Amino acid sequence: MPEVISSPGELKDRIRELRRTGSSLGFVPTMGALHAGHAALFDSASSENDFVVASIFVNPLQFDRREDLERYPRTMEHDLLVCDQHGVDIVFAPTAAELYPGDQLAFVDVPALTESLCGKFRPGHFRGVATVVLKLLNLVQPDRAYFGEKDAQQLAVIRRMVQDLNVPVAIVPVATVREPDGLALSSRNKHLTFAERGIAPVLSRALQQALELLLNKERSVALIRQSVLPLFAAHPEIRLEYFAITDPNTLEPMEHVDGPALIAGAMWLGSTRLIDNVSFRSERRILWGPSGGPV
Numbered sequence: 001m002p003e004v005i006s007s008p009g010e011l012k013d014r015i016r017e018l019r020r021t022g023s024s025l026g027f028v029p030t031m032g033a034l035h036a037g038h039a040a041l042f043d044s045a046s047s048e049n050d051f052v053v054a055s056i057f058v059n060p061l062q063f064d065r066r067e068d069l070e071r072y073p074r075t076m077e078h079d080l081l082v083c084d085q086h087g088v089d090i091v092f093a094p095t096a097a098e099l100y101p102g103d104q105l106a107f108v109d110v111p112a113l114t115e116s117l118c119g120k121f122r123p124g125h126f127r128g129v130a131t132v133v134l135k136l137l138n139l140v141q142p143d144r145a146y147f148g149e150k151d152a153q154q155l156a157v158i159r160r161m162v163q164d165l166n167v168p169v170a171i172v173p174v175a176t177v178r179e180p181d182g183l184a185l186s187s188r189n190k191h192l193t194f195a196e197r198g199i200a201p202v203l204s205r206a207l208q209q210a211l212e213l214l215l216n217k218e219r220s221v222a223l224i225r226q227s228v229l230p231l232f233a234a235h236p237e238i239r240l241e242y243f244a245i246t247d248p249n250t251l252e253p254m255e256h257v258d259g260p261a262l263i264a265g266a267m268w269l270g271s272t273r274l275i276d277n278v279s280f281r282s283e284r285r286i287l288w289g290p291s292g293g294p295v
Contacts, residue, residue, distance in 0.1 A: 001080055002054075002088045008099065008139055011092050015053075015141060023050035027142035027169075029133060032056040033073040033187035034082040037177040041146045044174050046087025053140050054083055055092040057099060061128030073187060092140070099135065107131045108165075110157045116251050117153050117264055118275060121241055126157050133158055137167055145169050150176040150184050152262055152277045156251060176276070178204065184276045196269040199235050203265050206231045206243065207278045210263045214280045219257045221245045232267065241266040241273070248279060 005011045018025060026049030028041045034056075045052045056079055063069035076093070083091055108130035113119075119126050137145060147155050159171050177185045182204035183197075192200055206228045213224050225243060232240045245254050248262040257280065264277035 002083045002091045004080070004091045004093055006092075006094050006098060008094060011090075011139055014090065015139075018051055019141075024144075025049055025140070025142045026052045027137070027140045027145045028052065028054045028088070029136050029145070029147075030054060030056055030079075031058045031072065031187070032079050033075050033190075034079045035177075035185050035187065037148055037150065037185040039082060039086045040177050041148060041174050042083065042086035042088050044172065045144065045146050048144060048172070049142075051089045052087055053090045053092060053142065054088045055094075055136055055140075057092075057094055057132070057136075059128060059132040060096055060100075061104065061131055062125050063128070064122045064125055071191075073190065092136075099132070104131070108134050108161055110160050110164075113153070113157050113160055113251050116246065116253065117242060117244060118266060119153065121266070126154065129154055130157055130161050134161065134165070134167070137162075137169055142169055144172050146172045146174055148176060149173050149279075150186070150276065152248075152264055152279075153251060156249070182208070184274075186274065188272050188274065191272040192269060196237065196272065199237055200269060200274060202231055202235060202238065203267055203274055203276050206265060207263050207276055210243075210245065211278050211280060214257060214261065214263075221253075221255050221257065237269060239268040241268065245280075 005014060026045030028045050030038055042052060042054065056076065058072050058074065060069055080091060107127050109127045110130060114126040147158060149155060155173055162169060162171055179185065181201045183189065183201045184204065210224050210228050213227060218224060224245065228243060232238050243265040245257060246252060246262050246264065247254060248260050254261060261280040262277055263280060266273060266275045
């Protein structure tokens, strides 16, 4: 089993010991409730580094709704087994009081990248994400840190924070892991009812359809949206929050696609919010077949 550390001071001492050996260090920040998507992050980190540190911390700063914070699944025993099976050497699992010992007065904000997409609907969320990630990077001081591409806006924010603040770490993106029907793996999926779970893959199918249109040379975002939105309208249970095609670096909305693009969407099923995205790159196809499997 991995070594479990809760104290920031103890973690820094342990990292100092590892650094004396010249070992490379990979880091995977998580909020627990681990699944195969997290396992892919751990596998990437363990294949590229001598030691892997994972954090398990449900960060209160990034929740804009208290009920979401309270019902976020805590599954530490299961999580440690996943870490053990996928090459994690150290799990940093602090309490909120240990990571935030006093009032947090300093924050990290990247407003240009957080005013659209999810940021428009979750005020303060990405400020909380960026702040805790910088705290964790400062404690772990890894060579590489691993983030899933499913959270595309988060990945863009972290990359820009690291660039602008000269944080000495390489940010490594890891591809989204999906269910056979295309649904992106997420800790939130377990909140779906049986009926909602049957509807949920509509989001990935809509992304696929938009991507197929781009690959078939359609460049008008308005026409792509016109083609895709009926997929959501066919299910009155869905409350669509957004479906957008943006510049992958600036996250600015596009009207005409003349280069790489991020196709992203968010929707609600009951009390569960689901997000997903795919990237359009003309040099390769990222599609699912009729059964939802990759082609």
